[in-house]
Structure formats: C-alpha cells, structure tokens
Amino acid sequence: MQVSSPDVIGRKEELGTLDSALAGARTGRGGAVFLVADAGLGKSRLVRECITLAGDRGMAVLRGRATQAGATVPFRPLTEALFSIVRSGAVPDDPDLAPYRPALGRLIPEWRAGVPYEGDDSLVVLAESVLRLLSVVGRDRGALICLGDLQDCDAETMSIVEYLVDNLADQPVLLLASTRSAPSPALSLAQSSARHRVAQLLELGPLTDDQVDELAAACLGVDAGELPEGVARWLRQSADGNPFVVEELLRGGIATGALARTDTGWRMVENVPRDMPSTVASSVNDRARRLGPQWHRALQAAAIIGRRFPLAALQRVSGLTDDELHALVRAGTEAQLLEPSYSSPDWCTFCHTWTAEALASGVLPAERRALAAAAATAVESLFPELPDELCQLAARLRLATGDEPSAGMLYATAGRRALSAGAAASAERLLDRALELIPAHSHATARAEVLESLLYALTEAGDVEQALRRGADLYGSTLLAPEQRAELLTRLAWVCVVGGHWDKAAEQVALARRLLATCTAPSRLAPLDVVEAHLLTLAGSQGDDQATRAEELALRAVRTAEEVPLPATACQGRQVLALLARRHSFDDADVHLRHMFATADAHGLPIWRLRAQIRLATNELMRTGEAEQILLARQAAFALGAVTAGAQADATVAMQQVLFCEFAQAESLADKLWETTTRMHQESESQFCLVIKIAAQAHQGRREAMRVVLAEFRAHGGEQSFHAPVVFGHRAICALLGEDRPGAEAEMARVREWERTHPTIYYQSGRxxxxxxxxxxxxxxxxxxxxxxxxxxxxxxxxxxxxxxxxxxxxxxxxxxxxxxxxxxxxxxxxxxxxxxxxxxxxxxxxxxxxxxxxxxxxxxxxxxxxxxxxxxxxxxxxxxxxxxxxxxxxxxxxRTGIGAVPQQLAGRGVTAREFEVLTLLGERRANPEIAKLLFISPRTVEKHVASLLGKLGSADRRELSELVAELYL
The missing domain is CATH 1.25.40 (Serine Threonine Protein Phosphatase 5, Tetratricopeptide repeat)
Structure with missing residues (x-):
C-alpha cells in the first residue's frame, strides 16, 4: 500500500513564501530561497510542490541535486539541472547567449562540439554564463532552478550558487536550494545571504502534534477526526514530528499488522507490539525483506555502494540477470525504496538517505568489506577509465575495504581530473585526501606527484598564500628533484605576477634561481626567464637598465622556447617583448605579436592566439583610428568563449567610440560592461568602465556630470590605479571645452608627474x-x-x-x-x-x-x-x-539658449535666458570675473544680472541665490 499524504501538511506559510517568490520571478524580480532542515522534515516535498506551482504558471524548471560520493563531484548539481532544460529544447538561440556557450560547454557536453573548452577558466566567468543562460531561459515566462542536498555540494558549485544569489534580484529567475541544518558551506551561505537580505531562509521544524495527526489522517485517507486515539498517541510519541518517520511508521505498522483497517476504520491491533517497527531502520529493512531474500540482499549491496549507484555494478555484485535487475528496480520503486534516475538512466537512487543507511546498517562488518571489495572490482572492471564520479566511488569503496593506498591513488586521479576541468577547489580537497591516505614510507614518489598536483591546484584556485606555504615546504623537500621544485616555484611566481603580488613573485624567482644554480639546460631556465622579464617590466620603474635586462631575459627565453619547443613560454616571452617594444616602435611590437599569433596557432593554443589578436588589433586601432580589426578580435573572443578577453576588446571599442564622438553608443556599451564586470568582481575592468563614462562626459564639456562619475571612480579606488593618467587627460579636455586653459594645463602636469614615477600603460593620456x-x-x-x-x-x-x-x-x-x-x-x-x-x-x-x-x-x-x-x-x-x-x-x-531652457518657476518671475545662465554659475559658487570670462561678458554686466536676479527672486544675497539653484536640482 502506498502510504503518503496527497497534501503538504504544516507548511502553509512556507508554501506562501514560495508562491510569492515565483510570482516575483515571473515579473523579473527574481531571488533565492534556501530550505534548511534535518533529514525527513519535508524539504524534498516542498521542492516538488514548488515545481508544480512553477509548472502551472508555465515557468521553465531546472532541477539538480548533489550526491554523497565520499568526495564531491565538481558541478554535478548544475550539470544535472542544465541537462533538464537543454534536453527539452527550451533554450532559445539567443545572440546574447552566444559568447557564453563555450564556457557552458563545461557543464553541457552537447555544447562542446567535440572541442575542449579553451576559454576563460575563471569560475566567475562560468557563474556569469550560468546566470545569462537562466536569464534567457526565464525571459518572458520566468524560470525556477532547484538545487538539492547542497550540504554534499562541491566548492565550485557553491561558488556559482553564491554568485547567483548575489545577482538574481533583477533577473526572471528563482533559485530554490535545500540543505541540511548541520554545519556546511551551504548552510553558512544560506544564513549569511539571509542576514544580508539577498535571499530568504526557510527553516523547517518538526510538525506539531495536531499536524502529525493531520498528516497521519491524510496518509490513511481519513479525516483527522477519524484517526483513532491509539494511532495518534503512538505516532506522536515515536515520530518526534518528523513527516518521513510518520510515513515510515505507518507503512511498517500496516505491513506488520499492528495497524489494520476494519469496517469501522483504522485501529491498532491488540497483542501486536505497537512500537513495531520501532525505528525507521527496521521499517525499511522489513519492507525490503518482504520483496524476497534475493531482492533484500541486492538492495543491501546497493546501499553499500551508495545512495546513488550504477545499475551495472550492482548487477555484477549481486549476480542478477537483466530481467531480475529491472524487476528489482520496479519492485523497489513500488515499495518507495528506490527512485529511477531519469537524467542518468544507468543509475538508480534510494528515495532517502535514511533508506540507504538503514539497509546498510543490517550488513555485518566482514560482509560489508566483502561487498565493498566486490563493488570496487565491479566498478573498475566495468568502467576501466573510471569517468566522472565513478573514480571517487571506486576510491570510497576501496577505503571501505581498508585499502588506503589504493583509495589514495584513486582520489589523486580524481583530483587531477577535477583540476583539468577547472574545478581547482575540488581538486585541492581530493588531493589533500589522497595525501592523507598514501603512506610516505612506501609511496614517496606517488606522494611527491600528488604534492605537485596540489600545488598546481592551489595556484589555479588563486590561493596564493596557501600555495606559497606549500611552496616553502617544497623548497626544502627531497620528494622532488630540484628542477621539479624550481618548475613549481616558477609557476607560483607567474601566479603572483598575474595577481600583482610583485614582492612575492620576486621571492619565488629568487628561490627558483637558487635551485637552478647549477642547471645549464636552457629548457629549464626559459620559463623562469619569462616570468622574471614580466616582473621587471610590470613592477619596475622601467628605467633603461631594468628594461634592457627584461628584454635580454625575454629574448633568451623565446629563442629557447621556439627551438625546444615550449609554445606557451614562447607566447609569454613574445607578449612581454611586444610590451617593451612599444616604447620604441609599435611596428616592432606587432612583429612580436605576429610571432606570438603564429606560435599559438601552430601549437593549438587558442587563448594565446586570441591575446595576440587583440593586442594587434588594439595597436592598429590606435595607429589608424580604424576599428575593423578590434571588432573581429572581439568576435573571435566571444566565439571562443573568452568572455573576459571579449570584455577587454569591448572596452577598447567603447573608448574609441568616445573619440569618434559616438557618445550614446560608448556609454551604452560601458553600462553593459559595468553591469557584467561589477557582478564578476573584476575591479580593474569596472574602473575602466567608469573611465569611459568620464571620457564621454568630458568630451561633451559636461563638467558636473563628469564630476559625478569621478566621485564614483574615486570610491572604487580609481585614482590609485593605472587608469589615473588617462582620467587626468580627459579632465584636461573637459577644461578646454569650458575655456579653462589653466585647469587643462594643470591636468597635463598631473599626467607627466604620474608617468614620471609609474610604468607607461596608456599612450593616449595627452603626454x-x-x-x-x-x-x-x-x-x-x-x-x-x-x-x-x-x-x-x-x-x-x-x-x-x-x-x-x-x-x-x-x-x-x-x-x-x-x-x-x-x-x-x-x-x-x-x-x-x-x-x-x-x-x-x-x-x-x-x-x-x-x-x-x-x-x-x-x-x-x-x-x-x-x-x-x-x-x-x-x-x-x-x-x-x-x-x-x-x-x-x-x-x-x-x-543664445532660448527661454525654453529656463525652469517654469523662474520664467514665471521674469528670469531671462542670460540671467538663468548667470544664476547657474552662481550655483557653482563662481565669482563675477569667472562668470564674465565663461559667458564672454564684462564683470559689470554680471553685476547687473545678479542685481536683477536678487530683485526678481526676492533673495537677500548671492548665498541665497546659490541655495536656490541647489534646490532646483534636488
């Protein structure tokens, strides 16, 4: 008998919150809701109800869930959720989504077109891509994305969830996420998001006694008043208000005869223990036993594999035929023990975590180890490559048998795969787990290789401090040869250079140089030479000595790298040589960039090829004023999925539009870039968006509007950034348009002073x-x-x-x-x-x-x-x-400007167009001589206009006139 309530009991307030949130998403006011509760309290039921409500409204629905796999599987909940919408054909072919499709290919294999993703590997880019996809899917109808069991979620998915939570307020999307109430990153995110009012937190508690009665009556198909007192008392005492336990007790009671239906209704049967089954575990096992001994043993074996298990592995362990396996799944589903996986038909899932735990608890330790060993062997033989989560599943099973070294090696493999997939934080966890399990005394080489991979993971994750600590341990380690340690320290130095950590980069370069003191192999030295050349170029004062040293290192590295070959190192070297060559000749810079492009193209390095293309196009644009090449580079960036590079090309285009006096287009593009870059926390790019807007106002002579954007620029730390000199240059333009020659000259002096003490980044600042x-x-x-x-x-x-x-x-x-x-x-x-x-x-x-x-x-x-x-x-x-x-x-x-420019309240008092011009300048606290100069009239004429304004407006003095102007613009 199916024992479940057709209605949701005791969650009316939560359903109302979800209904309102769905309505908001339908109108473009999205957001996030977190469901937090202990197991069995109804999270999954509320999610199902929310999905039904969304479906009734015609909304798009995406659903995914994390799984317990011993260690987390990168992006699994998101991949499952996006599969559900992509396979339904509900994603429109929207041009706004085109630049993000390559990045989304990391989650949606159908969008990879057989080509590995080579674009931006930043999780922020991927998060922005997911946000864009959800926005497109939800356009005109709204979208609901449900992500369940986030307590088991990987760090990468949590980063994307956090990004969505922060940025869904003005999108047609509702995120519904569920997690256990035990401490976890997901719970921390739910609580902090609620505190900052960017998400709603629904914490589910136990049902009250009356709600338990109502639930039991609904499960038994009777009115609450018809529930026998003995049944109600039994459930109140035994279930602790947990809906799942209520249903399990009812199922078990009916199955054992403790609860029977008579002509007069349900009643507790005498002489049958009322606490049978007294626990959920015994209830679940009793239900499994009633399917037959063979099915019970098969389900226990499945539970040892995990809550989610591959059917082929279960078949190999249990010896079931194909027909018997299908019969088991049908019987288990009817008994409300199993749920077939529609997103992965070759897998099956237990209905509840407690279901799997209850079945596994009935297996003796020795038998558990034997089943785990058999399951691990089955997984490894059936799937020799151990793709996706199967590698971690095999690791967990080997660990259950007590084979820690084998488990550690499998976790190491999973960690390296996660790293190659761009999931650096998950890779770090897996590799740390591998180091815990692999013994040092008998597997020194293997541990050294894992440590090497861990260091790469830390640098990819941007955890510079932790990477430096590990690097310090590595420097004195004997696990790796000096050349290997130097290679890792070089990589650390490059991460520090990219992140602007100049001093730390210099430290790593020095350590690597010491390790390579006796090394004469040019191929070992070239990557370090390139890093040091970048360090000297970007962090130094760019004096002749430093520039010469940087050029020597880069040239030596390029010669070696192009001969060996080391294509990525060659591209790095050409990049810094092009930067250095700009000081002498943009044509020479282009020569290096063309070499860089050819090297990247020949060796299949699309990102380096794109970097060369964008730099070539930028040089061409500055030389000729022709934008064709930069537009082609922008198109190439978005085709590759290099969203960050595409945004940089867009910023170049927008600034050039300012110079072309295409102000509306420039500001529109800058606004779009600002929205994206601020959402993605790209500080430098966001600052440059403000530079574009400052320039747009400056080149129209709009001093006050420019000052407003300048204030925002300062608030974002712009005046301490490399963007400062170009802002000074545009302020000089604005001063000239206001006929303020001294002001323009002062701004140009600031440009010269800045560039005297800083490396030259901008060549169009005015100098x-x-x-x-x-x-x-x-x-x-x-x-x-x-x-x-x-x-x-x-x-x-x-x-x-x-x-x-x-x-x-x-x-x-x-x-x-x-x-x-x-x-x-x-x-x-x-x-x-x-x-x-x-x-x-x-x-x-x-x-x-x-x-x-x-x-x-x-x-x-x-x-x-x-x-x-x-x-x-x-x-x-x-x-x-x-x-x-x-x-x-x-x-x-x-x-003259017509009378129509005068505000109505002033025109009604007889204020003329010229008097209004004088009044506006008074509002800027300008003296008569300055007003006269700006309006090209005499100071005496200004005095006459001021006197007229005092009379017409009934003001006592100039201060009151200034305050009146301020009030007009509030």
Missing part, C-alpha cells in the same frame, strides 16, 4: 599629444620638446598625431613660415578626420595663435569650430570662438 600643443601655445616649449615627442612612437598614434602636427604648425607660424605652417595644419586636420571634437578643438586652439602670428585661415577655422560646438551645445568654447571672431573684426550673429 604625447595634447600636452605638447598646450605647452607650445603657452610659449613654455619649442622645437626641443617637439623633437623629443616626435621621437616617441606614441606620437604617431592618430589621436596624438593631430595635436603634435598642430603644435608644429604653431611653431612654424611663429617662425614666420606661413606656407609650411598652413601645410602642417592641413596635415593635422587630415589626422583628425575620425575625431570630430578633437578636430574642432584643434581649430579653436590653433586659430588664436594663427591670428596673432598672421598665418593660415583662422577666421574659417573659428567659424567651423563655433558652428560645431554650438551644435553640440558646448556653450563656453562656442562663445570663445565668437569672441575671437569679433576681435578679428568679423561680424557674428549672437546665439
């Missing part, structure tokens, strides 16, 4: 372009600075070139060579063709000098500049152009 023109215009520099600047390859980058050529034109004009000056100015305008704002800014700046020195066509230049800046509503510089035209004797039509 090699705008700054030179400003120095020449101010009369502080002449041919010497120009010659020095032109000797730098950065001066030939197209954005810089327009300013450098204009500076030379000004000098030629001062030297009274009008024809040469005009020709050079024409060259500057050709260079400035892609940059509308830059081109007209040069016209405005150079026209002043041309008027003074009598060369060129300054009137035409000023007219063009005035028309452009008036058209884009940059009033200060447009007004300056009109003022200079008048000074040159040219009649200029007055242009």
């Amino acid at each position: 090699y372009g705008l700054g030179v023109l400003l120095e020449v215009l101010a009369g502080r520099a002449g041919r010497e600075l120009l010659v020095e600047t032109c000797a730098a390859p950065a001066a030939q980058l197209r954005w810089n070139l327009q300013f450098v050529l204009a500076a030379e034109a000004v000098l030629l004009g001062r030297e009274k060579d009008a024809a040469a000056a005009s020709a050079r100015m024409a060259d500057a305008q050709v260079a400035a063709t892609p940059f509308p704002m830059g081109r007209h800014l040069v016209l405005r700046l150079v026209a002043e000098a041309a008027l003074a020195d009598g060369w060129g066509e300054p009137v035409d230049w000023l007219r063009a500049a005035e028309q452009h800046f008036h058209g884009v509503d940059v009033a200060a510089i447009a007004g300056a152009c009109r003022a200079m035209l008048r000074k040159a004797g040219v009649r200029v039509m007055q242009r």
